[in-house]
Structure formats: structure tokens, C-alpha cells
Amino acid sequence: PADIGRVRHLIEQSEPGPQQQVEFHKLNTMAAFAEAQTCRRQVLLHYFDESALEPCGNCDICLDPPKRYNGTEDAQKVLSCIYRLGQRFGINHLIEVLRGSKAAPLVDRGHDKLSTWGIGKDKSHEYWLSVIRQLIHLGLASQDVTRGSSITLNPAARPILKGEVALMLAEPRIALSTVKRKVGQAKAPLNYDRKLFARLKSLRRNIAEQQDVPPYLVFNDATLAEMAAMLPTSPGEMLAVNGVGERKLSRFGGEFLDEIAAYLAGDP
Ligand SMILES: [Zn+2]
Known part of the structure; x- marks a missing residue:
């Protein structure tokens, strides 16, 4: 804008x-x-x-x-x-x-x-x-x-x-x-890779289905957008992303790191 x-x-x-x-x-x-x-x-x-x-x-x-x-x-x-x-x-x-x-x-x-x-x-x-x-x-x-x-x-x-x-x-x-911003949710970074974001969302959907939990309990949109902006490649970098704590890192972090690495390596 x-x-x-x-x-x-x-x-x-x-x-x-x-x-x-x-x-x-x-x-x-x-x-x-x-x-x-x-x-x-x-x-x-x-x-x-x-x-x-x-x-x-x-x-x-x-x-x-x-x-x-x-x-x-x-x-x-x-x-x-x-x-x-x-x-x-x-x-x-x-x-x-x-x-x-x-x-x-x-x-x-x-x-x-x-x-x-x-x-x-x-x-x-x-x-x-x-x-x-x-x-x-x-x-x-x-x-x-x-x-x-x-x-x-x-x-x-x-x-x-x-x-x-x-x-x-x-x-x-x-x-x-507009609604989201009003209720004070974390603001997504402005510049993130939308294609990677879409892949991370699809991974989140799969994990949520497998583990039978709602997708937002895995990571919320703002966190996925921040991943797609910061492109973490190690657990340490992943922890720097808003919304990623030790628990979620050990539970879901690996799969998201793998997905980001595959994306960066050009895997379609
Ligand atoms: Zn299309």
C-alpha cells in the first residue's frame, strides 16, 4: 500500500x-x-x-x-x-x-x-x-x-x-x-515469501490433521509469515521467530525447518 x-x-x-x-x-x-x-x-x-x-x-x-x-x-x-x-x-x-x-x-x-x-x-x-x-x-x-x-x-x-x-x-x-489487526494479534511482517508461506500453511494443515489439533495450535498465521520472512535454517534461528517456544520447537520445529530447507534448495 x-x-x-x-x-x-x-x-x-x-x-x-x-x-x-x-x-x-x-x-x-x-x-x-x-x-x-x-x-x-x-x-x-x-x-x-x-x-x-x-x-x-x-x-x-x-x-x-x-x-x-x-x-x-x-x-x-x-x-x-x-x-x-x-x-x-x-x-x-x-x-x-x-x-x-x-x-x-x-x-x-x-x-x-x-x-x-x-x-x-x-x-x-x-x-x-x-x-x-x-x-x-x-x-x-x-x-x-x-x-x-x-x-x-x-x-x-x-x-x-x-x-x-x-x-x-x-x-x-x-x-x-482489518478485523485481525483490531483484536491486537501479532502483526505479520510486511515482506515475506508468499509461496513459502503457502507451503508452510499446507504443512501445518497436515500436521494438525495427523495430530487432531486445530491448525492455530500448531503455529498461527503471523508466526508462519515470520518464518517465511526470516527463513530460519537452525533450531536457534527458529526460536527467534515470534510464537516459537522451546515446546513447540521440539514438537513441530523439525518439520518446519525441513520444509524451509527443501524450499530454499529449490525442491518444488
Ligand atoms: Zn494459479
């Missing part, structure tokens, strides 16, 4: 005009990719106007899939709101309408009179941002850089809007991380 803020600030200082719009669009696309809840390969291929029907099975999202839910209703709300807005407005405006904002740019255009105004007011801005980005990544909607990054509908949106097919979406993670 800090990098996004820095780059946005730089672009804001450039001359306003079409080139600046393109730069903003590229920045938003990059941010969306970083926060994607959809297979990375699918997102990339879609960016280049290609499509991959099957997830790759090998990226951090595929290895550590987010929780899914039936997002048909959320998708219908967003897609019909895009339609009501004449496919001529950007993401933020779209979210403002969904959340029932009374902001002037919206009221001036009469958008508070639309049937889709306020139909998503029970959810946060971040929640809808995540849903909209997923719809873009999945190819149901597009962001048109030639028209001020306005959101447009693709033919694939039609069966969803008509209720002919259901759509599974990933539960927005942003909301979850």
Missing part, C-alpha cells in the same frame, strides 16, 4: 491529460494484480486479452486458496449498477453509488435516484473493491482506459445478471485483515 501511495503521488505531479490517465490505469491494474484473489496466471492472461479456463495450480493463490462463497448476488448488484450507470463511470463512483453515498458528484448526476443506489450499503468500500476486481479478473467486466477507466460489461456478465448461472467468489481478505 505504501508503494501504491508513493507512485500515485508521483503521477499526480505529472501534467494532467491522457498520458496521466494511462499511468493511473496502469497503477490501478498493478495494484489489482497484487491484491488479486484469483489465480495469478488467469489474471495475467486476462490482462493480455487471453483466457485460461483452469487455474494454474501453482501460484500462491492456487496453493493457498482464499475461502469461497456464493457471490452471485454480490456480482448481480455490481453488474446491474454498472449497467444503470451507462458503463461510463470508474470504480470509485460505482462503489459510492452501491454504498448509497450522498456526495455531490453523484447527486448532481441524479445517481442517488438509481434503483441500485445503496443496495450495497451493508458492506465496506474495500469489500466492494475486492468484488469488482474479481469480476474484472474473471472477465465479466472490463476497465476501459480510453474512457477514463470506466467500468464496462462483457458478454460473460449476461448469464450472471439473468440468474442463469451461479458465481463463486473469494471472500474479500481485506476485511479479515
Whole structure:
């Protein structure tokens, strides 16, 4: 998020005009990719106007899939709101309408009179941002850089809007991380290896199943993230990780050290 803020600030200082719009669009696309809840390969291929029907099975999202839910209703709300807005407005405006904002740019255009105004007011801005980005990544909607990054509908949106097919979406993670931070859990380090993190989580799941204990009793997410940042290679280094004490080290430490060593040695 800090990098996004820095780059946005730089672009804001450039001359306003079409080139600046393109730069903003590229920045938003990059941010969306970083926060994607959809297979990375699918997102990339879609960016280049290609499509991959099957997830790759090998990226951090595929290895550590987010929780899914039936997002048909959320998708219908967003897609019909895009339609009501004449496919001529950007993401933020779209979210403002969904959340029932009374902001002037919206009221001036009469958008508070639309049937889709306020139909998503029970959810946060971040929640809808995540849903909209997923719809873009999945190819149901597009962001048109030639028209001020306005959101447009693709033919694939039609069966969803008509209720002919259901759509599974990933539960927005942003909301979850905010909740976690509020209850004062240890903050995960910012820079950790997400692929290793996914492997450590999968190891944790196996151990938890074998020993019939809940996964968080093995190690919590923050501890695994710190392992994936510090890359300990000895029991001593492992003890330096927050959440690893002597007992857990002797009970689980060896398996996690082996997994990290295998990962560092390039074992797939
Ligand atoms: Zn993937």
C-alpha cells in the first residue's frame, strides 16, 4: 500500500491529460494484480486479452486458496449498477453509488435516484473493491482506459445478471485483515515469501490433521509469515521467530525447518 501511495503521488505531479490517465490505469491494474484473489496466471492472461479456463495450480493463490462463497448476488448488484450507470463511470463512483453515498458528484448526476443506489450499503468500500476486481479478473467486466477507466460489461456478465448461472467468489481478505489487526494479534511482517508461506500453511494443515489439533495450535498465521520472512535454517534461528517456544520447537520445529530447507534448495 505504501508503494501504491508513493507512485500515485508521483503521477499526480505529472501534467494532467491522457498520458496521466494511462499511468493511473496502469497503477490501478498493478495494484489489482497484487491484491488479486484469483489465480495469478488467469489474471495475467486476462490482462493480455487471453483466457485460461483452469487455474494454474501453482501460484500462491492456487496453493493457498482464499475461502469461497456464493457471490452471485454480490456480482448481480455490481453488474446491474454498472449497467444503470451507462458503463461510463470508474470504480470509485460505482462503489459510492452501491454504498448509497450522498456526495455531490453523484447527486448532481441524479445517481442517488438509481434503483441500485445503496443496495450495497451493508458492506465496506474495500469489500466492494475486492468484488469488482474479481469480476474484472474473471472477465465479466472490463476497465476501459480510453474512457477514463470506466467500468464496462462483457458478454460473460449476461448469464450472471439473468440468474442463469451461479458465481463463486473469494471472500474479500481485506476485511479479515482489518478485523485481525483490531483484536491486537501479532502483526505479520510486511515482506515475506508468499509461496513459502503457502507451503508452510499446507504443512501445518497436515500436521494438525495427523495430530487432531486445530491448525492455530500448531503455529498461527503471523508466526508462519515470520518464518517465511526470516527463513530460519537452525533450531536457534527458529526460536527467534515470534510464537516459537522451546515446546513447540521440539514438537513441530523439525518439520518446519525441513520444509524451509527443501524450499530454499529449490525442491518444488
Ligand atoms: Zn494459479
